[in-house]
Amino acid sequence: MASSQVHAARHIMGDSLPGFELREKFNSNSNVCPIWRSLRHVLVLRLQLIAREGCMSLLLEKVLKSYREPGGKRIPVLGIERFAMNQGEQLALVGSSGGGKTTLLNIIAGILTPDSGRVVVDGSDIATKHEVVRDRFRAAKIGIVFQTFNLLPAFSALENVLRGMSFSGRGVDKEFAKQLLERVGLGHRLHHSPQKMSVGEQQRVAVARSLANKPVLLLADEPTANVDQANQQLILDLIRDTCRDHNVTLLMVTHSSEVAGAFSRVENLKDFNRPELSLQEQSA
DSSP states (O other): OOOOHHHHHHHHHHHTTSSHHHHHHHHHHHHHHHHHHHHHHHHHHHHHHHHHHEEEEEEEEEEEEEEETSSEEEEEEEEEEEEETTTTOOEEEOOOTTTTTHHHHHHTSSSSSSOOOEEEEEEEGGGSOOOHHHHHHHHHHHEEEEEEOOOOSSSSSSHHHHHHHHHTTTOOOOHHHHHHHHHHTOOOGGTTGGSSOHHHHHHHHHHHTTTTOOOEEEEEEEETTTOHHHHHHHHHHHHHHHHHTTTOEEEEEEEEEEHTTSSEEEHHHHHOOTOOOOOHHHHO
């Protein structure tokens, strides 16, 4: 849940939630009407949920996803009971090719929707939102670093970052855009187009653009895959340090054991993904 909801709950119920003192507040009030008393357990559970989700920037629950082949057969891809990340946490996601990692990132980003389940980002279940609303939410709350950079070739580095800002609806902050490019070591390349930059420099522009809207969550899909060995560690450090500086939650997909080894939390998708659940849901 968003921090404002947690604050409101604590303002009403006190700082004791979700513990024993909150329950005592209800139980000690002899004037509480019978109906209210019968509902207190439900309310306490709800406030406990708000408190737990308040420190999370990402929560997936009972997320199922499958694809239908031209012949009608359904191919299960994702079956995730629960997956969560706290605000500011950094996680490397590994797994075999074709195992569903990119599909998972696209669902978290709101580019795809699950067949069922909750996808909660910064307190909002984006799985229930219309496509247009998801697009706006993604522009405001989620940064994405692609393998292929997706920079606009006709625009300069600075203009690429500014264009990323314009999609969020928050307005354009040219000074902050410059600061980000300086932070990634491109302060001297503000007005150069992508064609005049090396692959490593283009990726650094992409990193700056992904952070331009001050997202709560950054999704990085193999960000070092198309970068030469000399720039891989630079890009990795850049993404991690910048996310740490701005308290951005980082979920990075990688096939590299060296990249994954730099993270304190590493998850293999096969360890929490049960695609067969999608088929069970279809047959139920």
